[in-house]
Amino acid sequence: MASKEAYERGLQLLRETNGENGLKVLDVLADVSPELGNQVVGWAFGEISARPNLSRRDRQLLNLGMLTALGTEPQLELNINSALNIGLTPEEIVEAFLHALVYCGLPRALNATLAAKKVFAERGLLPVVPGETTTS
Amino acid sequence: MASKEAYERGLQLLRETNGENGLKVLDVLADVSPELGNQVVGWAFGEISARPNLSRRDRQLLNLGMLTALGTEPQLELNINSALNIGLTPEEIVEAFLHALVYCGLPRALNATLAAKKVFAERGLLPVVPGETTTS
Amino acid sequence: MASKEAYERGLQLLRETNGENGLKVLDVLADVSPELGNQVVGWAFGEISARPNLSRRDRQLLNLGMLTALGTEPQLELNINSALNIGLTPEEIVEAFLHALVYCGLPRALNATLAAKKVFAERGLLPVVPGETTTS
Amino acid sequence: MASKEAYERGLQLLRETNGENGLKVLDVLADVSPELGNQVVGWAFGEISARPNLSRRDRQLLNLGMLTALGTEPQLELNINSALNIGLTPEEIVEAFLHALVYCGLPRALNATLAAKKVFAERGLLPVVPGETTTS
Amino acid sequence: MASKEAYERGLQLLRETNGENGLKVLDVLADVSPELGNQVVGWAFGEISARPNLSRRDRQLLNLGMLTALGTEPQLELNINSALNIGLTPEEIVEAFLHALVYCGLPRALNATLAAKKVFAERGLLPVVPGETTTS
Amino acid sequence: MASKEAYERGLQLLRETNGENGLKVLDVLADVSPELGNQVVGWAFGEISARPNLSRRDRQLLNLGMLTALGTEPQLELNINSALNIGLTPEEIVEAFLHALVYCGLPRALNATLAAKKVFAERGLLPVVPGETTTS
Numbered sequence: 001m002a003s004k005e006a007y008e009r010g011l012q013l014l015r016e017t018n019g020e021n022g023l024k025v026l027d028v029l030a031d032v033s034p035e036l037g038n039q040v041v042g043w044a045f046g047e048i049s050a051r052p053n054l055s056r057r058d059r060q061l062l063n064l065g066m067l068t069a070l071g072t073e074p075q076l077e078l079n080i081n082s083a084l085n086i087g088l089t090p091e092e093i094v095e096a097f098l099h100a101l102v103y104c105g106l107p108r109a110l111n112a113t114l115a116a117k118k119v120f121a122e123r124g125l126l127p128v129v130p131g132e133t134t135t136s
Numbered sequence: 137m138a139s140k141e142a143y144e145r146g147l148q149l150l151r152e153t154n155g156e157n158g159l160k161v162l163d164v165l166a167d168v169s170p171e172l173g174n175q176v177v178g179w180a181f182g183e184i185s186a187r188p189n190l191s192r193r194d195r196q197l198l199n200l201g202m203l204t205a206l207g208t209e210p211q212l213e214l215n216i217n218s219a220l221n222i223g224l225t226p227e228e229i230v231e232a233f234l235h236a237l238v239y240c241g242l243p244r245a246l247n248a249t250l251a252a253k254k255v256f257a258e259r260g261l262l263p264v265v266p267g268e269t270t271t272s
Numbered sequence: 273m274a275s276k277e278a279y280e281r282g283l284q285l286l287r288e289t290n291g292e293n294g295l296k297v298l299d300v301l302a303d304v305s306p307e308l309g310n311q312v313v314g315w316a317f318g319e320i321s322a323r324p325n326l327s328r329r330d331r332q333l334l335n336l337g338m339l340t341a342l343g344t345e346p347q348l349e350l351n352i353n354s355a356l357n358i359g360l361t362p363e364e365i366v367e368a369f370l371h372a373l374v375y376c377g378l379p380r381a382l383n384a385t386l387a388a389k390k391v392f393a394e395r396g397l398l399p400v401v402p403g404e405t406t407t408s
Numbered sequence: 409m410a411s412k413e414a415y416e417r418g419l420q421l422l423r424e425t426n427g428e429n430g431l432k433v434l435d436v437l438a439d440v441s442p443e444l445g446n447q448v449v450g451w452a453f454g455e456i457s458a459r460p461n462l463s464r465r466d467r468q469l470l471n472l473g474m475l476t477a478l479g480t481e482p483q484l485e486l487n488i489n490s491a492l493n494i495g496l497t498p499e500e501i502v503e504a505f506l507h508a509l510v511y512c513g514l515p516r517a518l519n520a521t522l523a524a525k526k527v528f529a530e531r532g533l534l535p536v537v538p539g540e541t542t543t544s
Numbered sequence: 545m546a547s548k549e550a551y552e553r554g555l556q557l558l559r560e561t562n563g564e565n566g567l568k569v570l571d572v573l574a575d576v577s578p579e580l581g582n583q584v585v586g587w588a589f590g591e592i593s594a595r596p597n598l599s600r601r602d603r604q605l606l607n608l609g610m611l612t613a614l615g616t617e618p619q620l621e622l623n624i625n626s627a628l629n630i631g632l633t634p635e636e637i638v639e640a641f642l643h644a645l646v647y648c649g650l651p652r653a654l655n656a657t658l659a660a661k662k663v664f665a666e667r668g669l670l671p672v673v674p675g676e677t678t679t680s
Numbered sequence: 681m682a683s684k685e686a687y688e689r690g691l692q693l694l695r696e697t698n699g700e701n702g703l704k705v706l707d708v709l710a711d712v713s714p715e716l717g718n719q720v721v722g723w724a725f726g727e728i729s730a731r732p733n734l735s736r737r738d739r740q741l742l743n744l745g746m747l748t749a750l751g752t753e754p755q756l757e758l759n760i761n762s763a764l765n766i767g768l769t770p771e772e773i774v775e776a777f778l779h780a781l782v783y784c785g786l787p788r789a790l791n792a793t794l795a796a797k798k799v800f801a802e803r804g805l806l807p808v809v810p811g812e813t814t815t816s
Contacts, residue, residue, distance in 0.1 A: 031389075031400065032366060032385060032400050033366040033385045033400065036382070039370070040382075047723075048234065048235060049238070051235075051715075053227055053231035058197055058228075059235055061197045062198070062200065062236065064201070065197070065200070065201030066201040066204065066240055067239065068202065069202040069205035070239070072379035072383060075383075090440075094440060094441040094444070096194075096198055097441065098184065098187070098443055099190065099195055099198055101184065102180045102184050103198075103202040103203065103649045103651060104202055104206070104649045105646065105652075106483075106646050106647055107475065107483040108480065110433075110444070110448075113441045114436070117436070117440040126439050126440065127439035128440050166671075167670050168661040168670065168672050169657045169661075172641070172645070172653065172657055175642070176654075183451075206651055206652075208651035208652065210655065211650075211654070233716070234713060237719060239377045239379060241373075241375045241380075241750075242724055243747065243750055243752035244750075246755070249716055252712060262711050263712070264712050300522070303535035304521060305525075308518070311509060315782075316514055316782045320778065320781065321779070323579075323779075325771055325775035326776060326779065333741045334744065334745035334776055336742065337742035337749070338748065341745070341749035341750050342515055342516075342749050342783070344516065344519065346519065347518070363733055368738075370728065375747065375750070376746055452646045456643060457643070459642070461635055461636055462639045462640060466636075467643055469605045469609070472606065473606035473608070473609030474612065474644060474647040477613035478647070478648070499597055500597055500598055500602075503597035504606055506592065506595070507593070507595075507598065509785075510587075510592050510785065510786050511614070511785045513781075514783055515783060569790075572794070572797070574807075575797075575807035575808065576808050577777065577778060577793045577797075580789065580790070584790075588786055615751070616787035618791065
């Protein structure tokens with residue numbers, strides 16, 4: 001089991017990057033696999049994502065790439081929300097999925113872009129206006 | 137077919153990110169599928185990767201994430217080389233693959249790390265020394 | 273086409289492991305691809321799954337592992353039901369998906385666990401109570 | 409960006425193979441990633457799918473195979489519609505998915521067949537009647 | 545187990561499409577999993593691939609698409625050989641992998657093309673000369 | 681970082697299931713990503729695989745299923761060795777891969793079986809003799 005320190009660190013990171021959505025996963029898992037919830041918070045966030053060497057923005061870009069390749073859309077939506085929360089612009093996010101066209105092919109790139117559209121619509125971020133980007 | 141401008145732009149980008157290795161793919165494809173070579177240069181590099189909105193570093197992180205998820209190791213090696221060429225440190229690269237453990241699982245993360253070890257060895261970059269990172 | 277013996281053997285195994293849900297697949301396929309229905313019954317169940325050398329429980333664990341890795345959720349739900357029908361406990365099933373975190377990564381493990389939650393809810397098996405396990 | 413010629417060629421091919429559904433993707437992408445729409449039309453259809461060397465029917469068979477293997481169902485439905493539009497019979501399409509059982513396994517083959525059932529139902533093509541095939 | 549008729553039919557089809565390479569798989573499996581060898585011959589070839597509704601060429605195109613998407617290269621090489629054996633031209637085969645760029649992305653399309661180069665070299669078919677195509 | 685207890689528990693489990701091969705992974709990772717080595721031992725083995733609720737044999741069957749589906753062969757070989765070390769018979773292992781034919785398709789099942797042949801040959805376990813199985 002993750003240490004209390006790792007758990008607290010993960011909880012804070014989950015709150016900062018995912019807001020309310022992030023904590024919901026713990027509620028959902030509570031009556032079926034609370035240990036998976038512990039692993040999400042204490043290990044995935046508290047031990048791995050909280051490490052130095054790569055910034056939050058770097059890790060979020062990795063996530064967008066990996067989840068597009070895996071084609072796991074519920075997690076894509078969650079991570080598109082996280083990407084917005086930590087400061088990636090809508091234009092950068094759709095650019096990432098356009099870039100994914102090269103490596104993952106059209107079906108994966110299209111599904112990721114449609115997931116972005118859904119999230120952007122929920123947050124009142126449509127239409128995506130070119131020129132609002134702040135690249136690193 | 138890609139425009140002459142896109143092809144030239146792609147060729148330059150391929151040279152800058154992949155050096156000699158990048159151009160080798162054109163030689164290899166010349167007698168079997170020259171049009172795929174054209175697509176790599178004129179479309180993948182010249183039209184997509186050369187776009188603004190995301191920096192080269194951002195795109196390289198996306199690539200490392202996608203290729204780890206796809207498990208396509210020859211391309212991983214090529215992209216680990218590109219990542220080094222554009223300024224990612226060995227420590228950042230192995231951190232990306234450690235981060236991939238969360239999303240892609242151990243087999244993919246381990247194979248990507250072993251690909252990095254192979255590339256680092258060829259370039260005299262072993263051992264990876266903690267603390268040489270320059271995160272964005 | 274599968275022999276009549278294989279078909280009968282498959283039909284019986286399908287009934288025993290999947291109950292009504294198992295037979296529904298034949299109805300669904302009847303007007304679009306009856307031969308795929310024949311293959312499910314006569315080949316997949318009648319020839320392969322009915323073989324000796326591995327117990328039903330063993331094969332069900334393999335199925336849970338493979339389907340989590342493939343990320344094909346409709347089949348996951350069906351197989352979670354089968355797993356319960358042949359005697360795996362809810363705790364063992366969620367443990368299998370927690371174990372999958374190591375090999376398939378968080379998105380696949382999480383989606384499988386949520387599929388289990390849905391099936392357990394339909395069968396009145398929530399909350400999962402630790403300590404009811406009967407490992408082999 | 410694709411040339412005007414490639415874009416026009418792609419638009420025409422998209423219309424011929426996908427009808428109204430094909431153009432809808434452009435509307436859907438217009439406010440989130442118009443450049444991805446450009447790539448679908450100008451590159452995917454206008455540059456690649458419009459090439460000679462393989463017939464439309466050949467390319468459609470490749471698509472059915474690839475999409476079954478990838479398990480990306482929204483695109484499967486779109487391509488089952490295209491397959492019907494360019495003259496593949498319902499029986500040939502379900503035969504393709506039965507064939508996919510060998511290479512992709514039962515979950516992928518079953519999901520593709522259920523996608524076909526959905527499309528056939530929408531177009532009044534159920535039940536699939538054996539013997540209406542016109543193989544090449 | 546497959547019927548004797550299916551086994552004989554499969555053996556003949558395997559010989560016609562794969563030549564000596566096809567039969568080698570039986571030798572290789574003989575001391576480790578002869579039943580898997582039986583399934584390859586009696587089921588995969590004798591029951592599924594030998595069915596009507598799709599021509600050999602159609603099935604081979606499906607195979608090239610599925611194997612490119614799956615990224616399983618040993619089987620790709622075997623099927624590129626089969627494709628040549630049943631009359632697909634080298635140009636059609638590389639066109640299929642160029643087409644796969646759209647749906648499977650560059651790493652898979654590139655690896656498939658390199659597998660084709662290897663097979664073509666072994667059979668003295670390099671360079672691939674444009675214009676020798678006989679599309680259906 | 682994993683607790684000292686988890687690390688010790690993982691190291692012991694790694695030794696018992698993988699013997700010398702298991703420890704080699706730590707040496708290989710030492711100069712490139714020692715933290716990934718820590719995660720393998722302290723987290724994957726020490727925290728997850730060492731949990732109760734499923735027996736070692738159960739977890740090994742899950743592993744064989746997941747790795748066949750993922751198609752990651754270096755890890756397959758390692759886990760086939762582990763499977764033998766914890767008491768699965770060669771016949772049970774090849775039966776697992778024959779069973780995988782249904783869910784993962786022929787290319788994955790065949791590659792897994794060939795990996796088993798390689799491991800069995802190294803350990804002098806060929807030919808596999810039917811009837812030596814001890815199913816649970």
